Amino acid sequence: AQKITQTQPGMFVQEKEAVTLDCTYDTSDPSYGLFWYKQPSSGEMIFLIYQGSYDQQNATEGRYSLNFQKARKSANLVISASQLGDSAMYFCAMRESNDYKLSFGAGTTVTVRA
């Protein structure tokens, strides 16, 4: 069964505007972590932001924020004030405490237009 679902294959956003990338997950483990990674065309995976299942507050890191809705099993990434350098593929991922493997979604390609 798919543990991480990203339903948006690709998105376009105007420079300086905000964009929201959707991510839903499936787990019965009460202790888990949710991650977002950025993959530019060069291929490296860049860690962006982390949300723990017991965290009360939504995570924020600079222009990145995570909209965590635990009851809906949703962990959407919001990128504010988009820049041309934000054009990349974005992956949502989850780790469960029972085995610590990282499960990835299929990714969303973001293209920022000038």
Place this chain on the structure above:
Amino acid sequence: DGGITQSPKYLFRKEGQNVTLSCEQNLNHDAMYWYRQDPGQGLRLIYYSQIVNDFQKGDIAEGYSVSREKKESFPLTVTSAQKNPTAFYLCASDPGGSLDEQYFGPGTRLTVT
């Protein structure tokens, strides 16, 4: 600087040959991982190791083998039994036993013809 190195960046092989991809980390991490990525898709786990001299199969281990003789090194061999070996391979590591993020190497793009 601490990090993960993978070499080479690009690798070309003829069908039927085994090929070994290297992965070295100086982060003192216990856990290491190998992922495969096909164009436009997410990462799939091939093998992982939580400690030296021990490793487990991931979701797509068939046609691959690994070893973990040293904490710093986790080489991946793509054997001739792997039916579709052309892909982008990423190595990762983390401290182990926690929900910390994984750190990734720059990847090796393998092309088999």
